[in-house]
Amino acid sequence: MTEQNKPQQLRMLAPDSFREKLSRRAIFKMGSAAAGLAIVVAACGGDDKGSSTPSTDGGDTTPTDGAALASGDWSRVINAATGTLAMYTWGDYNDPAIVGPLAESSIGISMKVDYFNSNEDLITKLASANGSSGFDIVVPTGPYIPQMIDKGLIQKFDKSLIPNMVNVDPAYLAQEWDPTNDYSVCKNWGTTGYFWDSTVITKDLVTWQDFFDACMNEASGNCSVIDTGPNICGAWFWANGKDWNTTDAADIDACEAFLVDELAQHIKKFDSYPSTALAEGSYALSMAWNGDARQAYQRIEEAGGDPSVWKWALGSPETELWMDNYCIAAGAPNPEAAHSWINWDLIPEVSIQDLSYHGYNTGMKNMSQLISELAPDLVNGEMIFFGDAEVATMRTQEINESIDRLVEILNKMKAKAGA
Amino acid sequence: MTSAVSTPGRRKFKGPKFLLALPSIIWYLLFFVVPIVFVVIYSFGTKDTQRLLPVDLSKLTTSNYSEVFGDTFFKTFKATLRIAVVATILCVFIGLPVAYFAAFKVSEKWRALILALVVIPSFTSFLIRTVAWRIPLAPKGEFSRWLIDLGWISDRGIQLLETPTAVQIAIVYNYLGFMILPLFVALDRIDIRMREASKDLGAGRVATFFGVTLPLAGPGIVAGVLLTFIPMCGDYVTATVLGGAKGNMIGSMIASQFSQAQNWPLGSAMAVLMIGAVLVALVAGALIVWIVPWLTRALEPLTQSVRRSMHARRQNHDASTKPGRVRRFEMTRILLAVWTALVLVFMFIPILLVFRHSFNEGSSFSIWSGHTSIKWWGELFDSTATWAVIVRFVVITAIGLVVKRILVAKSHISPRLLGWVGPLGFIVAFVVNGLVSDWFHDIFDFAGIGDAIRNSFLAAFGATVIAVVLGGLSGVALARRPGTWTKIFMATIFLILVTPEIMDAIALVTWFQRISDVPVLGYVFKHGLGPFNGGINKLWVGQSLYASAVVTLIVRARLAGLDESLEEAAADLGATPARAFRQITLPLISSALIAGALLSFTLCLDNAVISTLVSEAGSTTFPVALLGATKSTIKPFWGVGAVMLFAITMGALAFVAVVLRRSGESSSDIAATLAGG
Structure with a gap:
């Protein structure tokens, strides 16, 4: 990789094998690289998230403002593609421009995005359509990838079409579920904590045990938890100093006894994205993923509330580290566009624009430098980036035979909470 | 009496009595009865997530039922x-x-x-x-x-x-x-x-x-x-x-x-x-x-006497205060009017809120930021393309109106023909816009919503056509050719109405997968038919089930109220069954068909549950897309999309009403039809 970031050198960043691999329609030439780059620059020209970038034809525009490009050694290959790209992902999980007008102007594809609510939903959809779901890119959480490979629901990458993978921090590549990244690449990762109204719960909360206590007392009937089995069960395991990947039946029974018989009746809703309902005033305490909790500050302000009374805690002594990944569905109608888009999304400027929107760490290398150069005004950064000590407490989920039990516990909790 | 009048020339209807209902029977067998039977079989299986379809049927059990009767689920x-x-x-x-x-x-x-x-x-x-x-x-x-x-x-x-x-x-x-x-x-x-x-x-x-x-x-x-x-x-x-x-x-x-x-x-x-x-x-x-x-009948003697005594008392009372009764009558009417107004306000509250919140400046549909802005309309629409389309529509419709003016001046053209100039101008505008560009796609910056609206209409329209054809035919058969088959058929219709949509959805999703290797049928649902992809075809099937049952009931009810003498007269006069159907029966049931079509169109347009499960990437409808979005934050542009969908639906209905009026139906008939009558 070369040091320079001038357009002339960009072409050289591509591996030599890359051009042979390009299909006939994927035209890669000087002009389009420069054009794509110009749009990348335009896209990063401000931090007003959510605003769509004017889809100017960037052919005659050249990057004039060098400051908008991250300095350093980055791969910024753009492969043009055509047609429609269908993505099946979690709700509100990309900057609308990046899955819309910007993708159209930069790589020439028009995007359609549909949403699922859990990995099981995703698997059910793909499995029941048996290769004809029509989706190109899907976004499963890491531990679910092996079973999706086994069931033949996702297909191997042509990695030569994703040269920008070199921009990803090696710490977030080669994960246990896909050691060679043949099927997946990190979209972003996050963790789980909770968010509370300090006017209702005046004491300071730190641990998962504190969360459960508050939920069963001050916030009883005004408390939401994430709507997945492993997450809510995980909180109990973490609170009790147990490994959340345990297969010990006694541990799981104890978890079930507490969650179903004691906690469930205090829960107002099983809500994986509480930020909107929270701003509407529905909850005083919410278990939340860090990005959604961060967005809640903005929503509370819009609703005329006082964001300063809301506090965030990363669950302790242990908590989760989850990583969502871009994969290509088996039978994808437009795999070429899928590769092209994933590769484009791994360009640092695009990636940081996405990060500023959803508030999850996209796993680019040299992240702190990227943020200081590309998004210096980012607020509540402490809810996106975590210190080494905090990261050391985060645990990744494994899918083992206990998963059915955990899903069942959630199911029973729901029945109990509604009774 | 009728048999005495029947002439040798009268052509008798031949073939089984359920012949007209045969398309529906095949349709329901293929897409309702058999798929549902599979789901019933699943209910005796055990869960096995290792399989593609997570059901193990090798050991059948009733434990699932006892689990449902357990404390929590019950x-x-x-x-x-x-x-x-x-x-x-x-x-x-x-x-x-x-x-x-x-x-x-x-x-x-x-x-x-x-x-x-x-x-x-x-x-x-x-x-x-x-x-x-x-x-x-x-x-x-x-x-x-x-x-x-x-x-x-x-x-x-x-x-x-x-x-x-x-x-x-x-x-x-x-x-x-x-x-x-x-x-x-x-x-x-x-x-x-x-x-x-x-x-x-x-x-x-x-x-x-x-x-x-x-x-x-x-x-x-x-x-x-x-x-x-x-x-x-x-x-x-x-x-x-x-x-x-x-x-x-x-x-x-x-x-x-x-x-x-x-x-x-x-x-x-x-x-x-x-x-x-x-x-x-x-x-x-x-x-x-x-x-x-x-x-009440059993208690008749008692209530009679009570009523009589009350009546007597009231008459005495009325004799003294006659004007009071009139005022009370007016009172009832005013109370009813107030109640009706309140109910209508209740019905319009959410709609007005949807409209207002499409102009919300904030980042979430349901949280009003306190500021009005057209920001999300701008996010949704590509302004240049949108204006170009609007200008084209206005210009062509204006030309139509000018043409009408000129034709009016030359008074020898019948006013009936003139009435068609307006709608025709609109159609021409539609076609011209379609030729110039893929306008419905281009005007949306956020393509998902535009496609969702188009898919919604495609799916609802196709499903409605299927529902009207199937429901019309079987409704006629039920009313005119009753027999032993009627009971079984009506039971099926009733079952379709009471089956929860989610069960239909699961039944169909797994069924489509099972038949994906069947030569013609499988091909249609996997690869699509002509310009429509497989997802749209699946939506047609899924949405048509409930809608066709509704149409069947409406048509049957309409014909049951009319005696058969007209059709018999036609047959006596030598009309073939096909001709009698076309010239007598069809006009008789036309209002029921229109009412049924409107009702099923509305139902299909809103269908979320079946559609969510059977749709594919290229066939996402508006409710499916929105249901997906409700899982996290709903952006205000969904409100914009809903307003658009509403406007287009109302426009389409107005257009249908105009065409119907031009072709001779009175406006009160149309109103009655809209009301389901």
Whole structure:
């Protein structure tokens, strides 16, 4: 990789094998690289998230403002593609421009995005359509990838079409579920904590045990938890100093006894994205993923509330580290566009624009430098980036035979909470 | 008598009696009966997530059923039934005065207006209306703050969101229209002379209402109850959007078994039991309906004497205060008018909120930021392309109007022909725009919503065509060629109506997969047919089931009220069965077909549950896309999309009305048709 970031050198960043691999329609030439780059620059020209970038034809525009490009050694290959790209992902999980007008102007594809609510939903959809779901890119959480490979629901990458993978921090590549990244690449990762109204719960909360206590007392009937089995069960395991990947039946029974018989009746809703309902005033305490909790500050302000009374805690002594990944569905109608888009999304400027929107760490290398150069005004950064000590407490989920039990516990909790 | 008149030349209908219903029979066998049987079989299987379809059928068991009867799940069952029963009763009590007022107390013009106002809300997306209820119910919303400022409620605000009460309110709201319309149609058919006769015979107004009007409106009430109670039991959207943990309903619980829990056997068992529960509830309801008249008859001597004495007392009273009665009559009318106005306001609250929130400056649809802005309209539309399309439409329509002017000046052209110039200009504008660009795609910056709106129309239109053809044919067969087959067929229709949508959805999804290797059929659903992809074809099948059952019932009801003499006369005069059908039967049922088509179009346009499961990436409809978006933050541009969808639907209906009027139907007929009559 070369040091320079001038357009002339960009072409050289591509591996030599890359051009042979390009299909006939994927035209890669000087002009389009420069054009794509110009749009990348335009896209990063401000931090007003959510605003769509004017889809100017960037052919005659050249990057004039060098400051908008991250300095350093980055791969910024753009492969043009055509047609429609269908993505099946979690709700509100990309900057609308990046899955819309910007993708159209930069790589020439028009995007359609549909949403699922859990990995099981995703698997059910793909499995029941048996290769004809029509989706190109899907976004499963890491531990679910092996079973999706086994069931033949996702297909191997042509990695030569994703040269920008070199921009990803090696710490977030080669994960246990896909050691060679043949099927997946990190979209972003996050963790789980909770968010509370300090006017209702005046004491300071730190641990998962504190969360459960508050939920069963001050916030009883005004408390939401994430709507997945492993997450809510995980909180109990973490609170009790147990490994959340345990297969010990006694541990799981104890978890079930507490969650179903004691906690469930205090829960107002099983809500994986509480930020909107929270701003509407529905909850005083919410278990939340860090990005959604961060967005809640903005929503509370819009609703005329006082964001300063809301506090965030990363669950302790242990908590989760989850990583969502871009994969290509088996039978994808437009795999070429899928590769092209994933590769484009791994360009640092695009990636940081996405990060500023959803508030999850996209796993680019040299992240702190990227943020200081590309998004210096980012607020509540402490809810996106975590210190080494905090990261050391985060645990990744494994899918083992206990998963059915955990899903069942959630199911029973729901029945109990509604009774 | 008729047999004596029959001539040798009369051509008898040959072939089995169910011939006309054959297309429906094949359709239902292929896409309802067989797929549902598989789901029933799943309910005896065991969960096995290692398989592609997570059901192990090698060891059959009834343990899933005993699990449903376990403590926790059964409570949700009971809660669901309670919500549905209460909501149905509330719908009758709220809707009956409105229908009564519209049928008996207002002029023709006002009646059409009231009916239109009842119908219009149902042309806005069901889902966005449900989401819109979050706005007034939010504890920290504006409405809540007003009430706090007024000192009416505590500082905590309205504590309704994410509770069963919120579900109850929204479910009454969502289904009220489906109660008012059948009630109105039933009341409107009552011969006014019956009511007059009752009064002439000395019955008071209250006695007339309960003794004459209400029994005659019985079929309407039954139809309304069926149209509301059954879908309420299977409703899963309302509880998901508003219910929280405490407002969970069985529909959402079944759905989560199939998707999130991947426990298909348990979900199937729940669905089977739910059908059973709905049937039991309906039988119980029928028993009550049957017992009440029996009781009143048994108590007749008693009530007679009471009534007589009351009547005598009232006559004495009336003699002294004659003018009072007139005032009381006026009072009733005013009260009914106020009630109707309140109900209509209730029905329009969420729609007005949807409209306002499409201009929300904030980042979330349901949270009003306090500032109006066209930001999200700008986000959704590509302004250059949109203006180009609007200009083209305006210019071409204007040319049409100029042409009309010129033609009017040359007065020898018949005015009837002239009436077509307007609609024709519109069609030309449509075609020209289509030739110039892929405008419907281009005007949207956020392509997802534009495509979703287009797919919604494609799917609803195709499903409606199927429903009208199938329902029309089988409705005629049921009314005109009854036989032993009728009972089985009607039972199937009834089963289609009571099956929760989620069960249909699962049945179809797995069925489509099973038949994917069947030569022609499999190809159609995998690769699509002509310009339509497989997903759209699946949507047609899925949405057509319920819609065709509804059309069948409407057509059958319409023909049952007309005797067969016209068709017989045609046959006597030598018309072939085909000709008699075309020239006699078809015109007779045309109003029922139009009513059925409108109803199924509305239902299909709002279909979320079946569509979510069977749709594919290229066939996402508006409710499917929106249901996906409700799982996280709903951006205000969904409000913009809903307003667009509403505008297009209203435009399309207006266009249909114009075309119908040009081809000779009177406007009052159209109003009656719109009202389901």
